[in-house]
Amino acid sequence: MTTGEPLIVLDAVNKWFGPLHVLDDVSLSVGRGEVVVVIGPSGSGKSTLCRAINRLEPISSGTIIFDGQPLPAEGKPLAKLRSEVGMVFQSFNLFAHKTILENVTLGPIKVRKEKPAAARERGLALLDRVGIANQADKFPAQLSGGQQQRVAIARALAMQPKAMLFDEPTSALDPEMVGEVLDVMTSLARDGMTMVVVTHEMGFARHAANRVIFMADGQLVEDAPPEEFFANPRSDRAKDFLSKILTH
Amino acid sequence: MHVFADPTNFDAYVSSFLWILKLTGASAVLALVLGVLLAAMRVSPVPVLRGFGAAWVNIFRNTPLTLVIFFCFFGLYSTLGLSLVDDLDLNNFWLGVIGLSAYTAAFVCEALRSGVNTVPAGQAEAARAIGLTFAQTLRIVVLPQATRSVVAPLGSILIALCKNATIVGTIGLMESSNVMKDLINSNGDAVIPIFLVFAGTFAAFLIPTGYFFGWLANRLAVKR
Numbered sequence: 392m393t394t395g396e397p398l399i400v401l402d403a404v405n406k407w408f409g410p411l412h413v414l415d416d417v418s419l420s421v422g423r424g425e426v427v428v429v430i431g432p433s434g435s436g437k438s439t440l441c442r443a444i445n446r447l448e449p450i451s452s453g454t455i456i457f458d459g460q461p462l463p464a465e466g467k468p469l470a471k472l473r474s475e476v477g478m479v480f481q482s483f484n485l486f487a488h489k490t491i492l493e494n495v496t497l498g499p500i501k502v503r504k505e506k507p508a509a510a511r512e513r514g515l516a517l518l519d520r521v522g523i524a525n526q527a528d529k530f531p532a533q534l535s536g537g538q539q540q541r542v543a544i545a546r547a548l549a550m551q552p553k554a555m556l557f558d559e560p561t562s563a564l565d566p567e568m569v570g571e572v573l574d575v576m577t578s579l580a581r582d583g584m585t586m587v588v589v590t591h592e593m594g595f596a597r598h599a600a601n602r603v604i605f606m607a608d609g610q611l612v613e614d615a616p617p618e619e620f621f622a623n624p625r626s627d628r629a630k631d632f633l634s635k636i637l638t639h
Numbered sequence: 640m641h642v643f644a645d646p647t648n649f650d651a652y653v654s655s656f657l658w659i660l661k662l663t664g665a666s667a668v669l670a671l672v673l674g675v676l677l678a679a680m681r682v683s684p685v686p687v688l689r690g691f692g693a694a695w696v697n698i699f700r701n702t703p704l705t706l707v708i709f710f711c712f713f714g715l716y717s718t719l720g721l722s723l724v725d726d727l728d729l730n731n732f733w734l735g736v737i738g739l740s741a742y743t744a745a746f747v748c749e750a751l752r753s754g755v756n757t758v759p760a761g762q763a764e765a766a767r768a769i770g771l772t773f774a775q776t777l778r779i780v781v782l783p784q785a786t787r788s789v790v791a792p793l794g795s796i797l798i799a800l801c802k803n804a805t806i807v808g809t810i811g812l813m814e815s816s817n818v819m820k821d822l823i824n825s826n827g828d829a830v831i832p833i834f835l836v837f838a839g840t841f842a843a844f845l846i847p848t849g850y851f852f853g854w855l856a857n858r859l860a861v862k863r
Contacts, residue, residue, distance in 0.1 A: 484761035486765065550770065
């Protein structure tokens with residue numbers, strides 16, 4: 392699956408929130424086309440890890456390299472980097488005052504300076520791909536959670552990102568809507584998108600991930616292919632975590 | 640109503656409210672532009688800009704408007720020689736507009752800033768995540784939503800501005816309160832009717848304005 396140099400490389404990354412050590416010497420590399428699922432108990436630092444990759448969360452020490460370049464500190468270069476990394480949030484965060492189609496075309500028009508007509512056409516195609524083309528002129532609040540999250544994925548894809556970050560994309564959804572979002576994510580993974588997915592969906596981790604990362608207390612505890620991780624977790628922390636979530 | 644039957648008095652009455660209208664219109668536009676800029680400064684990550692915005696708000700929000708208008712006349716015009724146009728009335732008008740906008744912008748800024756707090760942090764995060772710069776995030780995502788959430792308070796500020804415009808009478812502009820004072824001085828037998836006509840004219844314009852902004856606030860509210 393992995394070809395050439397890795398796309399995302401974290402080296403000895405540390406992050407403190409005041410006295411709280413949320414990322415403790417985390418090193419990780421994600422190859423092009425690789426799907427890495429990050430799991431762990433809440434407060435383990437997995438969301439922070441995900442948000443650090445596009446610098447929504449600045450780190451305290453260490454380095455993060457994306458596509459061969461260290462993350463820019465701020466300003467235009469940082470904005471450019473972010474435009475190349477798609478992000479999907481737990482709470483969707485669709486622009487509430489824009490229509491569904493405008494949500495998807497905003498980035499291409501304002502960041503990439505695409506022609507509105509071309510952006511619209513591509514936006515509609517993307518909405519079609521995630522199955523919401525018929526809702527293009529509605530506002531986010533008129534859609535269900537699952538539909539909103541699929542729009543959020545289309546919005547990220549509209550930037551033609553080199554990688555996609557998913558920060559607990561199904562945690563805020565009603566159970567019956569989880570499947571439709573995971574289906575879109577699975578098809579993305581199959582198409583070769585590089586993905587870092589923070590999730591509690593063990594089914595998705597099993598069938599779509601190349602690697603599973605297990606985090607606890609800010610540390611990267613295990614890094615293994617899903618079959619191996621779920622069958623034979625090595626650390627006690629991971630065994631304990633799995634026993635708690637898989638027995639129900 | 641014999642006072643207003645006199646064409647001279649009637650013309651003075653009409654032109655006095657035209658001054659109020661012009662003062663309100665010009666100051667509203669300037670205060671809105673200035674208020675948006677100040678609000679952008681106050682939420683920006685640049686300490687110098689934040690300091691400037693905060694200083695502006697603290698100075699103008701905590702100073703009586705009469706003093707601000709006096710300063711425009713005695714300070715800017717008489718002492719510093721700031722003359723905007725040759726015509727004296729028009730010069731007083733623009734000095735009044737400067738004072739009113741500088742003062743009102745502080746309130747617009749604070750209304751908008753409270754509006755920014757109603758926009759969930761995730762909106763700005765999502766904007767940054769697709770590669771919008773700080774300025775674009777503010778202009779395209781945050782401020783439009785913030786403004787729409789504070790339409791009703793902005794309406795109240797506009798109404799206050801319209802009534803505050805009468806203070807420009809203190810530097811000689813023949814706006815409504817000034818004309819009313821003159822009419823009362825020369826028609827001692829009709830003080831109450833004169834007063835009621837002037838007060839009633841304000842109310843007749845401003846009550847519908849208030850309802851209009853209430854309607855607009857509902858219409859523009861961002862559904863979440």
